[in-house]
Amino acid sequence: MSTQDTQSLTEDISGTSSEASPGKRGKPSLWNKSWPYLAAVGSLLVVWEIGALIENKPFILPDVVQTVPRFFQSFSDAEFMNGVWRSMYRLAVGYPVACLLGALLGLLAGVSRTFAVYLRSLISILQSIPPITWVPFLLLLLGFGDTVIIAVITIASFFPMALSVMNGTEGVNKTHLELARVFGANRMQLLTKVFGPESLPAFITGAQVSFGNAWRSLIASEMVGGASIGLGKYLSYHGEIADMKGVMISIIVIGGIAALLDHVVLERIKRKLLHYRYVSGSGGKK
Amino acid sequence: MQKLELKGVNKHFGDLLVLTNINLTIEEGEFAAIVGPSGCGKSTILRMLAGLEEASEGQVLANGQPITKPDPRRTLIFQEHALYPWRTVEQNVGFGMELAKEPKDERKKRIDEILEKVGLDGFQKYYPHQLSGGMRQRASIARALVLNPEVLLLDEPYGALDAITRLAMQNELIRLWRGTGKTVLLITHDIDEAVYLADSIYVMSPRPGHFIQTLHADMARPRNRNGQKFVELRQKIMDNLDIGSYSI
Structure with a gap:
């Protein structure tokens, strides 16, 4: 028996310390956390560079080195930056609306069985229609403008949230609810002290999946003519005028923004809200 | 402090009869235990006393008042x-x-x-x-x-x-x-747990659950798990549960 085993056994009986291993590990360094991301980005760049070297026609496929200066110039290019900000604005409106709508529908489905069946069928229909097919329909209905794109984002991204929240409310632990009742909780307290925190992880998962849907449908609907300005529009226009560098930069920025928002912003919010899940080890007594 | 009583309690879930004719009185300050095989409905008795379940027939009382909800x-x-x-x-x-x-x-x-x-x-x-x-x-x-x-x-x-x-x-x-x-x-x-801890021990039958026997452990605490009285009591409970002996 190792010393650690002995230690945790005695701790268990005496109950004076946690059985978890002593948390002397410390925080992983920035390098340890970020190198897999860098490797992923790097491998994509390597494939690109090799492809460009084989093709050897810079006007068709510029290599990484030729594209980098253009990338930095883009930040002061009004056409490009206006597009980026316009897309971000649409996301900033459409995504929260979708999350809110999805959460509301999911909660309703959690309360009513009938509504849950209705919502599931509705979602299975909407899910099978590619979001951009709504663009011509909405253009005729709402006219040219941001509203069309925002509506597409909402349609495309409310349902992961709704599904996740619906499943989350179904999965609330019965013992947790009974315990609260035994301790004298009223209906409101059951909702705020048990249902809320218990289904919070489902909200967060839903929000993360919804984000992917929102971003993809935003870019796609800008590309198919739903807008005159935007990151997607910039991409499709520069494709038409055979500006390969512009196309490559758009793709990079589209991927970069999504990765940044998902892995940095949403992930931080998740860790903040569910911090109890990320506490590990005993962390030392007192 | 509270005195707990069950009087002529039956409980069924749909067609399934879980408890039949349960009579139980636990005095104020008493430490009682119910021992029984799994699925005999012993947890249901507890849940009725906690106010999480209602009896199908009979009365569940605390200090003479019916228990209708958790408290x-x-x-x-x-x-x-x-x-x-x-x-x-x-x-x-x-x-x-x-x-x-x-x-x-x-x-x-x-x-x-x-x-x-x-x-x-x-x-x-x-x-x-x-x-x-x-x-x-x-x-x-x-x-x-x-x-x-x-x-x-x-x-x-x-x-x-x-x-x-x-x-x-x-x-x-x-x-x-x-x-x-x-x-x-x-x-x-856990028979030993019941004998070690409780003043009175109720032995339950398999489903539909009812009390086969009530035993009183008149032993001072702390109890000796290998004392004569302890061992006798344990044997009695096992006999009642039909696990006291076996033939080959």
Whole structure:
């Protein structure tokens, strides 16, 4: 028996310390956390560079080195930056609306069985229609403008949230609810002290999946003519005028923004809200 | 303090008869135990006393009054500790007081006191998943005791613990209970646990559950698990459950 085993056994009986291993590990360094991301980005760049070297026609496929200066110039290019900000604005409106709508529908489905069946069928229909097919329909209905794109984002991204929240409310632990009742909780307290925190992880998962849907449908609907300005529009226009560098930069920025928002912003919010899940080890007594 | 009574109680879930003709009286301050095979409906008795289930026929009474809904004066300690994973130990223990909207300082004081008593002092800020099984069950007991209930209902509280921890926890339970005058009902399938802890022991049949025998353990505490009386009592219970002997 190792010393650690002995230690945790005695701790268990005496109950004076946690059985978890002593948390002397410390925080992983920035390098340890970020190198897999860098490797992923790097491998994509390597494939690109090799492809460009084989093709050897810079006007068709510029290599990484030729594209980098253009990338930095883009930040002061009004056409490009206006597009980026316009897309971000649409996301900033459409995504929260979708999350809110999805959460509301999911909660309703959690309360009513009938509504849950209705919502599931509705979602299975909407899910099978590619979001951009709504663009011509909405253009005729709402006219040219941001509203069309925002509506597409909402349609495309409310349902992961709704599904996740619906499943989350179904999965609330019965013992947790009974315990609260035994301790004298009223209906409101059951909702705020048990249902809320218990289904919070489902909200967060839903929000993360919804984000992917929102971003993809935003870019796609800008590309198919739903807008005159935007990151997607910039991409499709520069494709038409055979500006390969512009196309490559758009793709990079589209991927970069999504990765940044998902892995940095949403992930931080998740860790903040569910911090109890990320506490590990005993962390030392007192 | 409360006296608990069941009078002519039947309970069925749909067509399934779970309990039949249950008569039970637990006096104020008594430590009673119900022993029986799994699925015999012993937990259902406890849940009726906790106000989580209603009897199909018959009466379930506390001090002569029918029990219709849960009441913090009668707390149930669940088999799986049922601590909230998103709350720290002190937030879990303070849950009942939080529901009753007691002031924060008062809460803090009582939480610290009870944690000291159950041997969890210093673990206030820990989350349940950072604790061992025994410590979680201690926190769960602290959460019930901090409300100073009149009745403790224990549903196989140590069923999920290893044998060594279980024995230690049984001693702790007696220490916590002695002199408080609380009425206790323990549900268990561990015969030794019942004989070691309880004043009166009710032996239940398989489903549909009814009491086969009531035994009184007139032994002073602490009890000797190998004493003559202890062994006799254990044998009697096993005979009643048809596991006392076997033929080859």
